[in-house]
Amino acid sequence: xxxxxxxxxxxxxxxxxxxxxxxxxxxxxxxxxxxxxxxxxxxxxxxxxxxxxxxxxxxxxxxxxxxxxxxxxxxxxxxxxxxxxxxxxxxxxxxxxxxxxxxxxxxxxxxxxxxxxxxxxxxxxxxxxxxxxxxxxxxxxxxxxxxxxxxxxxxxxxxxxxxxxxxxxxxxxxxxxxxxxxxxxxxxxxxxxxxxxxxxxxxxxxxxxxxxxxxxxxxxxxxxxxxxxxxxxxxxxxxxxxxxxxxxxxxxxxxxxxxxxxxxxxxxxxxxxxxxx
Numbered sequence: 001x002x003x004x005x006x007x008x009x010x011x012x013x014x015x016x017x018x019x020x021x022x023x024x025x026x027x028x029x030x031x032x033x034x035x036x037x038x039x040x041x042x043x044x045x046x047x048x049x050x051x052x053x054x055x056x057x058x059x060x061x062x063x064x065x066x067x068x069x070x071x072x073x074x075x076x077x078x079x080x081x082x083x084x085x086x087x088x089x090x091x092x093x094x095x096x097x098x099x100x101x102x103x104x105x106x107x108x109x110x111x112x113x114x115x116x117x118x119x120x121x122x123x124x125x126x127x128x129x130x131x132x133x134x135x136x137x138x139x140x141x142x143x144x145x146x147x148x149x150x151x152x153x154x155x156x157x158x159x160x161x162x163x164x165x166x167x168x169x170x171x172x173x174x175x176x177x178x179x180x181x182x183x184x185x186x187x188x189x190x191x192x193x194x195x196x197x198x199x200x201x202x203x204x205x206x207x208x209x210x211x212x213x214x215x216x217x218x219x220x221x222x223x224x225x226x227x228x229x230x231x232x233x234x235x236x237x238x239x240x241x242x243x244x245x246x247x248x249x250x251x252x253x254x255x256x257x258x259x260x261x262x263x264x265x266x267x268x269x270x271x272x273x274x275x276x277x
Contacts, residue, residue, distance in 0.1 A: 024252070031058055031246040038241050058246040066243070068250050070222070071229040075208050076254065078143045078225060083203035085148030087196055093151075094158025095184045099170065109159070116152045120212065128216055142217040143225070147207055154199045161195050162188055197262050205255055226251045 030038050032047035032055060049055050062068050096102075097109050131142040165188060173183045189196075211227040218224055230251065233244040 027245045027248050027252075030242065031249045032056075033058075033242055035240065035242045038245075058242050059250070062243055062246045062250060066229065066232060066247070068226065068229055068247060071224050071226045072250065072254065074140075074223060075226040075251075078140055079204045079207040081140075081144045082147035082207040083200045085144065086151040086154050086203045087199055089149060090151040090154030090199060091158050091189055091192065091196070092184065093155040095162050095188055097155065098159045098162035099165075099188070100180065109155075112152050112155060115150065124212065124216065131217060137217055138219050138223065139217075140223065143207070143210070143213050146213070147203065151199075151203075154195075154203070157195050157199060158192060161192050165191060201259060201262055204258055208251075208255060 029045055029047055032049045034048055037044070037048040049057060093112075097105060127142075127146060131137060134141075136142050136145075169187055170183065173187045178186065209227060210225075214225045214228045218228065226247075230244060230247050233240040233247060
């Protein structure tokens with residue numbers, strides 16, 4: 001009976017995995033197709049450029065003629081800066097809420113958590129007016145600073161972790177003469193490897209995939225992000241699907257690379273969760 005249930009479970013999980021992977025697989029397959037073959041009837045899963053001389057023609061056009069390497073670099077700068085900024089501010093805030101006592105702490109933390117329910121579209125107009133007054137339009141600053149300073153999820157995650165750190169570590173650091181900042185940077189923050197890597201992945205992906213702020217704030221072609229670059233292949237009446245799908249593959253690859261490089265730290269941290277007393 002257990003064998004049958006395990007077989008059924010694996011079949012179900014395999015079916016779900018195929019459903020989840022198929023859209024990406026379809027995009028990769030069509031990145032080696034000509035535009036005509038994408039809409040071929042009946043459809044085929046075998047690209048017409050596969051293993052031919054012009055197999056990588058779509059990628060060459062997207063990377064060279066549409067300057068996707070430059071746009072990917074812009075997105076990397078924005079996403080990395082915003083993610084590192086969130087780690088810095090959220091970890092400090094989480095430590096303050098978890099281990100320090102000050103007036104109105106619970107009220108301030110509750111108000112911070114309430115911001116998680118406010119969509120960015122609600123605040124984007126006053127934010128735009130603020131960025132215009134600061135003279136930050138057509139720079140990377142409006143893409144980085146709001147994400148740098150707003151991190152309710154990351155603050156909550158760090159707070160929950162720091163609250164569970166044994167009091168003995170804090171007392172030992174205090175006996176050694178460590179102040180709040182030294183205690184944070186040398187005792188608490190090094191323990192939060194899992195939280196740091198998790199927040200970096202989430203913040204990096206969110207900022208890499210963001211389209212609203214780049215469209216509003218960026219007007220120079222040299223500062224365009226990769227999500228903005230994908231709109232080049234769409235017009236009011238038509239779309240260059242072979243280039244759009246190829247650009248989509250190029251846009252997703254950095255996210256996959258970042259996740260594959262960092263997932264082992266998350267798994268390692270989860271496997272060793274807990275502190276020895």
